[in-house]
Amino acid sequence: MHGFSDEERERIEERLVETGRELLRVYGPHKTNVKDITDPVGIAKSSFYLFFDSKAELYVEVVQRESDEFLADVEHELEGITDPQVALERLFRLYAEFAETNPLIQYREELLNSISPALLEELGTEQLADYEPIVESIQERSDGRFSEYEPATVLGVMGTIGYLAVHREELDAYREGYYEEVRELAIVALARGLTAPEV
Amino acid sequence: MHGFSDEERERIEERLVETGRELLRVYGPHKTNVKDITDPVGIAKSSFYLFFDSKAELYVEVVQRESDEFLADVEHELEGITDPQVALERLFRLYAEFAETNPLIQYREELLNSISPALLEELGTEQLADYEPIVESIQERSDGRFSEYEPATVLGVMGTIGYLAVHREELDAYREGYYEEVRELAIVALARGLTAPEV
Structure with a gap:
């Protein structure tokens, strides 16, 4: 899937959840956008939707x-x-x-x-x-x-x-x-x- | 006060509260405006502010x-x-x-x-x-x-x-x-x- 191996996929999903969790805790759901979550994980914003x-x-x-x-x-x-x-x-x-x-x-x-x-x-x-x-x-x-x-x-x-x-x-x-x-x-x-x- | 006797004043205030209560119950606070409350009571909208x-x-x-x-x-x-x-x-x-x-x-x-x-x-x-x-x-x-x-x-x-x-x-x-x-x-x-x- 778009060049992600199963292992990479799992690792990225995990990091998206963890990053989302931290941002949610600090800034709340509205002030956090998808790019804020994908940037620290090092994937493109569009790739987010391969996971969620x-x-x-x-x-x-x-x-x-x-x-x-x-x-x-x-x-x-x-x-x-x-x-x-x-x-x-x-x-x-x-x-x-x-x-x-x-x-x-x-x-x-x-x-x-x-x-x-x-x-x-x-x-x-x-x-x-x-x-x-x-x-x-x-x-x-x-x-x-x-x-x-x-x-x-x-x-x-x-x-x-x-x-x-x-x-x-x-x-x-x-x-x-x-x-x-x-x-x-x-x-x-x-x-x-x-x-x-x-x- | 603007031509209302004490007795009238009391009666009007009472009717404003009762009308406000009914409208609040049926339409909620935002859909009710001051004129909706003063009209059934028979006073001008501006007179409302003599009471509240x-x-x-x-x-x-x-x-x-x-x-x-x-x-x-x-x-x-x-x-x-x-x-x-x-x-x-x-x-x-x-x-x-x-x-x-x-x-x-x-x-x-x-x-x-x-x-x-x-x-x-x-x-x-x-x-x-x-x-x-x-x-x-x-x-x-x-x-x-x-x-x-x-x-x-x-x-x-x-x-x-x-x-x-x-x-x-x-x-x-x-x-x-x-x-x-x-x-x-x-x-x-x-x-x-x-x-x-x-x-």
């Missing part, structure tokens, strides 16, 4: 990759925790940290506007499927009510922590540190409420 | 009024409930309903863009102060951990239910009814987690 249909598709790849790394991190962090409430609280706290630093959250509106609804729906469905095993692994540690919830619904509830991060500035406008206070109480209350023993 | 400095200020009044009505409704609905978990769950459910139908949520971005940051901060602070007594009244029914939380932080946690409503479409894009499932589990888990007895 659009800039948005590269961003989806970046989001997926961040998400995979997050999941690997979570798996590692939850190892050896037997109490489902403790495990859930840890998961929610890691997710909050992830949401606070993730470019998908930071440049949420811009990204949502640049990615097509169909691609976005696919991404959402894939991500939920990727995250479900984490919830299931905590459910295996529980013999109480937590084991009965649908993993996707629990993930939706975890998503409220992500929305808090999305709206962080609004919360901090009320008073410094308000976001952190609210986040902490929400994390603790949700983890406790999802796992509290039946009375 | 800007359209945004009228909207703030509408938001305040919706909020006051919500609070009166909550107070009524919580009467006679002695269990803090039941009271909190009821409060969160009423708030979800309020958020789902409130023009402030429905036209959130537009309104946030049209109201100045200073006015917005004032509105946020006022609303928190208005809502705190509700949390305090539930805290009076509790001798457990719930009585120890700062009311403003509890309100921030309740706000996560509002953010869910803001992002309702995103959730329902995943699967029909997903928003409702997530909202229900979040409400129940938060109410339980905030009031669960110490172990």
Whole structure:
């Protein structure tokens, strides 16, 4: 394909994703154009489209990759925790940290506007499927009510922590540190409420 | 003042707020202009500014009024409930309903863009102060951990239910009814987690 060997192709794709990820993090999706991504990789701008249909598709790849790394991190962090409430609280706290630093959250509106609804729906469905095993692994540690919830619904509830991060500035406008206070109480209350023993 | 008696002034202001509220609900803040509001009230467009400095200020009044009505409704609905978990769950459910139908949520971005940051901060602070007594009244029914939380932080946690409503479409894009499932589990888990007895 246009003179790229399979090996070169793989190496270039990898560098495009890494470069796109760095630029996305620093400048956001709109201020980054395709040439900004291909220049450091040393390929022509037109060659970009041999690898991705659009800039948005590269961003989806970046989001997926961040998400995979997050999941690997979570798996590692939850190892050896037997109490489902403790495990859930840890998961929610890691997710909050992830949401606070993730470019998908930071440049949420811009990204949502640049990615097509169909691609976005696919991404959402894939991500939920990727995250479900984490919830299931905590459910295996529980013999109480937590084991009965649908993993996707629990993930939706975890998503409220992500929305808090999305709206962080609004919360901090009320008073410094308000976001952190609210986040902490929400994390603790949700983890406790999802796992509290039946009375 | 321009030939309006005190009585007329009061009546006109009331009708401006009510007309603004209806138009805001149906058309949103951007598609509504000052003349759309003054015409049904029967005053000249220029007279609007004898009552409000800007359209945004009228909207703030509408938001305040919706909020006051919500609070009166909550107070009524919580009467006679002695269990803090039941009271909190009821409060969160009423708030979800309020958020789902409130023009402030429905036209959130537009309104946030049209109201100045200073006015917005004032509105946020006022609303928190208005809502705190509700949390305090539930805290009076509790001798457990719930009585120890700062009311403003509890309100921030309740706000996560509002953010869910803001992002309702995103959730329902995943699967029909997903928003409702997530909202229900979040409400129940938060109410339980905030009031669960110490172990």
